[in-house]
Amino acid sequence: MSFNNVSKRIEKIKFALLSPEEIRKMSQVRVITPDTYDDDGYPIEKGLMDLHMGVIEPGLKCATCGGRVDECPGHFGHIELAMPVVHIGFVKEIKNMLDSACKSCGRIKLTDEEIETYKKQLSAINYETEDPEIIDLTLKKILDVAAQRVKCPHCGADSPKVILDKPTTFREGGIKITPKEIRERLEKIPDDDLIFYGLNKDAARPEWMVLTVLPVPPIDVRPSITLETGERSEDDLTHKLVDIIRISQRLRESRDNGSPQLIIEDLWDLLQYHITTYFDNQTAGIPPARHRSGRALKTLVQRLKGKEGRFRANLSGKRVNFSSRTVISPEPFLSINEVGIPEIAARELTVPVIINSFNIDKMKEWIKRGTSPRTPDGKYIAGVNYLIRPDGRRIKITDQNAEINSERADIGWTVERQMTEGDIVLFNRQPSLHRMSMMAHTVRVLPGMTFRFNLAVCTPYNADFDGDEMNLHVIQSEEARAEARIIMKVQEQILSPRFGGPIIGAIHDHITALFLLTHNNPLFSEEEFIHITSYLNIDKMPDPVIKDGKKYYHGRDIFSLILPEGINMKFKSHLCAGSKDKCEYENDPEDTYVVITNGKLIHGTIDDEAVGPFSGVIVDRIFRKFGPDAAAKFVDNVTRLAVGFLSFNGFSTGIKDYDIPADAIARIEEISNETIEKIDKLVEAFRAGQLQPMPGRSIEDTLEVEILGETGSVRDESGKIASSYLGLNDPSVIMARSGARAKMLNIAEVAGMVGQQSVRGGRLNRGYANRTLPHFKENDLGAYARGFIKSSYRAGLSPTEYFFHSIGGREGLVDIAVRTSRSGYMQRRLINAFEDLKVDPERRVEDTVGSIVQFKYGEDGIDPTRSDEGKTIDIDYIAYDELGDEQ
Amino acid sequence: MSKFNVLEHEIVPEHHLVPVEEEYKVLKMLNVTKENLPRISINDPAVKALEEIHGKLEPGRIIKIIRKSPTAGYYEYYRVIVKSVI
Ligand SMILES: [Mg+2]
Ligand SMILES: [Zn+2]
Ligand SMILES: [Zn+2]
Numbered sequence: 001m002s003f004n005n006v007s008k009r010i011e012k013i014k015f016a017l018l019s020p021e022e023i024r025k026m027s028q029v030r031v032i033t034p035d036t037y038d039d040d041g042y043p044i045e046k047g048l049m050d051l052h053m054g055v056i057e058p059g060l061k062c063a064t065c066g067g068r069v070d071e072c073p074g075h076f077g078h079i080e081l082a083m084p085v086v087h088i089g090f091v092k093e094i095k096n097m098l099d100s101a102c103k104s105c106g107r108i109k110l111t112d113e114e115i116e117t118y119k120k121q122l123s124a125i126n127y128e129t130e131d132p133e134i135i136d137l138t139l140k141k142i143l144d145v146a147a148q149r150v151k152c153p154h155c156g157a158d159s160p161k162v163i164l165d166k167p168t169t170f171r172e173g174g175i176k177i178t179p180k181e182i183r184e185r186l187e188k189i190p191d192d193d194l195i196f197y198g199l200n201k202d203a204a205r206p207e208w209m210v211l212t213v214l215p216v217p218p219i220d221v222r223p224s225i226t227l228e229t230g231e232r233s234e235d236d237l238t239h240k241l242v243d244i245i246r247i248s249q250r251l252r253e254s255r256d257n258g259s260p261q262l263i264i265e266d267l268w269d270l271l272q273y274h275i276t277t278y279f280d281n282q283t284a285g286i287p288p289a290r291h292r293s294g295r296a297l298k299t300l301v302q303r304l305k306g307k308e309g310r311f312r313a314n315l316s317g318k319r320v321n322f323s324s325r326t327v328i329s330p331e332p333f334l335s336i337n338e339v340g341i342p343e344i345a346a347r348e349l350t351v352p353v354i355i356n357s358f359n360i361d362k363m364k365e366w367i368k369r370g371t372s373p374r375t376p377d378g379k380y381i382a383g384v385n386y387l388i389r390p391d392g393r394r395i396k397i398t399d400q401n402a403e404i405n406s407e408r409a410d411i412g413w414t415v416e417r418q419m420t421e422g423d424i425v426l427f428n429r430q431p432s433l434h435r436m437s438m439m440a441h442t443v444r445v446l447p448g449m450t451f452r453f454n455l456a457v458c459t460p461y462n463a464d465f466d467g468d469e470m471n472l473h474v475i476q477s478e479e480a481r482a483e484a485r486i487i488m489k490v491q492e493q494i495l496s497p498r499f500g501g502p503i504i505g506a507i508h509d510h511i512t513a514l515f516l517l518t519h520n521n522p523l524f525s526e527e528e529f530i531h532i533t534s535y536l537n538i539d540k541m542p543d544p545v546i547k548d549g550k551k552y553y554h555g556r557d558i559f560s561l562i563l564p565e566g567i568n569m570k571f572k573s574h575l576c577a578g579s580k581d582k583c584e585y586e587n588d589p590e591d592t593y594v595v596i597t598n599g600k601l602i603h604g605t606i607d608d609e610a611v612g613p614f615s616g617v618i619v620d621r622i623f624r625k626f627g628p629d630a631a632a633k634f635v636d637n638v639t640r641l642a643v644g645f646l647s648f649n650g651f652s653t654g655i656k657d658y659d660i661p662a663d664a665i666a667r668i669e670e671i672s673n674e675t676i677e678k679i680d681k682l683v684e685a686f687r688a689g690q691l692q693p694m695p696g697r698s699i700e701d702t703l704e705v706e707i708l709g710e711t712g713s714v715r716d717e718s719g720k721i722a723s724s725y726l727g728l729n730d731p732s733v734i735m736a737r738s739g740a741r742a743k744m745l746n747i748a749e750v751a752g753m754v755g756q757q758s759v760r761g762g763r764l765n766r767g768y769a770n771r772t773l774p775h776f777k778e779n780d781l782g783a784y785a786r787g788f789i790k791s792s793y794r795a796g797l798s799p800t801e802y803f804f805h806s807i808g809g810r811e812g813l814v815d816i817a818v819r820t821s822r823s824g825y826m827q828r829r830l831i832n833a834f835e836d837l838k839v840d841p842e843r844r845v846e847d848t849v850g851s852i853v854q855f856k857y858g859e860d861g862i863d864p865t866r867s868d869e870g871k872t873i874d875i876d877y878i879a880y881d882e883l884g885d886e887q
Numbered sequence: 888m889s890k891f892n893v894l895e896h897e898i899v900p901e902h903h904l905v906p907v908e909e910e911y912k913v914l915k916m917l918n919v920t921k922e923n924l925p926r927i928s929i930n931d932p933a934v935k936a937l938e939e940i941h942g943k944l945e946p947g948r949i950i951k952i953i954r955k956s957p958t959a960g961y962y963e964y965y966r967v968i969v970k971s972v973i
Pocket of ligand 2: 053054062063064067072
């Protein structure tokens with residue numbers, strides 16, 4: 001009889017206890033020998049590997065059902081224990097019953113009236129629908145009443161308090177109650193009382209919680225493995241069962257030939273230990289049972305519990321084939337749509353191809369190549385790893401059998417060929433928080449051992465190259481490939497559904513490069529021009545400027561080479577938005593306002609605002625007007641142009657970026673001293689009680705607010721002084737003002753002053769009694785004592801300042817740690833709630849049964865990805881694009 | 888203390904009872920069956936408040952809710968009264 005294809009739908013699950021009779025009834029053999037195999041390697045009869053419990057070796061037949069290895073489902077056996085033993089899983093229940101039941105008559109220690117009222121209360125509960133916690137709580141209350149009572153209301157006997165000595169020893173007045181006695185007491189509990197202990201009288205008897213018979217699981221549950229040396233190694237459960245049988249035997253012998261009570265008790269305790277650890281080897285209060293090697297045994301509970309347990313690792317955990325994972329690194333010469341994969345991965349990952357009349361010749365040729373073919377000049381080409389016959393049999397291709405199999409292969413067979421350039425794959429970085437965390441790329445097989453991709457794609461994956469790893473999945477079906485190409489390719493994901501703008505764009509150095517290329521429209525010699533544009537594929541040269549008989553090219557004309565024809569734009573660059581005050585270039589539209597007319601950059605500086613992720617107005621415009629292909633090409637070219645520029649011009653930054661003249665430093669020193677004095681005066685006024693409280697605040701709060709205002713303005717002031725000496729010829733300032741990296745604030749901290757440190761928006765005030773550090777007097781409210789940092793990073797911090805800075809920095813780290821775990825869980829719950837909602841052709845949002853969630857998607861029926869930052873359409877731009885400036 | 892009417896609270900959107908004669912029109916406009924309409928419990932405070940005006944409401948009646956929407960300005964939503972929402 002075969003159980004392999006049993007298919008049933010589970011209607012309900014009922015939990016019950018196995019009675020000793022049931023255990024014996026379902027057992028196929030009583031195991032009495034603590035051995036497994038005889039010297040010939042044949043299972044010993046009535047041993048732990050008895051053939052009645054199933055077979056794991058090919059050739060043998062099950063003694064119970066006659067099935068072979070794959071046919072026999074395995075059958076239980078049993079062990080008759082010499083003495084009863086407490087089941088570790090029911091210690092809590094046993095304790096409850098010993099506490100609340102009468103020692104001599106077995107009835108629950110409640111009066112008849114109490115029994116009547118509580119029974120009424122309990123029979124009102126619907127055990128199938130009520131929250132188990134509430135049922136537990138109700139029962140606990142009732143049991144507590146009974147447990148508090150010493151004298152039995154039924155027979156008048158006294159029951160002394162029972163103490164549980166963890167994990168399995170029960171004591172009454174200091175004397176141990178043996179499991180045998182426990183079992184006898186539990187036997188006395190009448191069926192009618194069971195409802196008070198949360199037991200169903202049709203499903204369980206309390207004495208079954210003390211074991212007299214132990215089921216032995218089928219061999220299939222604890223298969224032995226044969227090591228390469230031919231040595232047999234048994235499963236941890238088998239090891240444990242050997243111990244149990246051995247001790248049980250010795251206990252039986254000692255008891256039968258009248259050994260001293262002490263020896264019997266020791267053996268009994270040992271049996272209890274082995275059975276406890278057989279169930280749960282991490283029971284608190286006893287040392288875990290160990291293997292000879294010292295490794296703790298994995299017993300029943302360990303198989304199920306925790307991350308590595310059956311539930312989380314095997315039932316909820318989903319694993320896939322045709323995937324790989326490795327470290328990532330950047331490669332600016334790849335398109336944003338491509339991913340570079342190492343040869344070793346390309347040879348392992350395969351795509352199934354069904355042989356038909358059109359590809360049969362080609363496929364036969366591929367099979368003939370074997371598993372690691374190369375072109376004559378050593379370049380990678382795809383081979384074939386497996387052939388699958390129409391009957392499902394897999395044939396592994398080796399270099400020896402390639403020729404024969406090539407001839408054998410026919411229409412209808414499937415070839416599992418290796419990756420080749422242009423295959424489409426899914427690429428993913430965890431945590432996968434949004435749709436752009438998993439995008440489709442086309443394959444480029446590259447030397448090296450890492451996955452590589454264009455830097456513009458770092459933002460959607462939130463990747464950097466400090467050791468990040470990513471996953472790659474090879475798509476196996478034609479439909480999935482088509483879908484991936486049409487909707488998952490990187491270029492289709494340039495606009496984010498989160499804010500309706502581009503999430504892919506130039507970052508860091510690439511922004512710096514374009515800034516330097518276009519700011520103030522510099523001239524480049526012909527040689528420079530050729531180098532800068534050498535990575536681009538251009539078909540016409542811009543018009544040169546002739547000077548002293550030599551050809552020169554404008555930076556803006558070079559940038560215009562990569563703009564598509566027909567694009568018209570006008571916008572403010574990041575350069576202007578960067579400074580708080582009136583922009584120094586405000587009156588100079590040439591550098592502040594970017595003007596693009598018919599694909600030519602006329603005015604302005606290209607920076608983060610034009611090509612960066614999140615802003616990227618040019619990328620955005622190209623995508624909307626010319627489509628994903630043009631947008632991808634533009635981003636690719638931006639990368640290539642930037643790399644071309646930087647490899648010729650170079651760009652570096654250093655501590656000298658923050659050098660400011662001595663009188664500027666003196667001036668900052670002066671204003672910070674003034675501030676410290678001001679703060680001292682405020683504190684004095686506060687102590688003298690002259691400080692006027694602000695409306696709605698205490699005097700203490702008023703003082704803090706005033707001081708924070710002072711420290712804030714002095715930081716801004718010093719920043720202003722420092723930046724007035726640092727102009728756009730300063731690399732750090734270029735990075736900040738172009739939006740490549742950092743803010744002007746960070747530069748002010750390095751060159752000018754770090755300023756007040758805070759925790760939860762207030763000055764530092766905790767640490768020692770009434771002071772932050774022992775370096776200060778108690779109740780010192782002055783600037784230095786409460787976390788004001790007068791120094792700049794460049795000058796260096798004093799020890800106390802350094803300590804305060806660390807306190808301020810720690811808050812940020814803690815914040816991030818707390819926030820990520822919380823928002824991660826929140827995100828997970830949202831995803832699980834929304835995962836099966838879909839938008840129907842009428843733009844309604846409905847669930848899988850067709851119930852409506854929204855009558856119009858997003859209440860306005862607009863796809864945020866295609867919207868203009870949430871708005872349906874930008875009329876002003878369309879008018880400008882069509883009519884130009886004369887509207 | 889006079890009884891508080893939830894419908895008068897600032898952040899509770901407008902609730903209106905759809906007359907039985909008009910239910911057909913509403914369902915046709917939305918192109919849905921009554922079973923697929925979003926639900927509202929008969930015990931919902933807003934339904935209780937409507938019962939103060941219209942008298943006892945039976946499960947199966949349709950309620951029109953007009954609420955402010957950040958994307959669409961105002962948005963009309965419809966719910967059908969049910970005995971209990973699972
Ligand atoms: Mg990283
Ligand atoms: Zn069998
Ligand atoms: Zn009694």
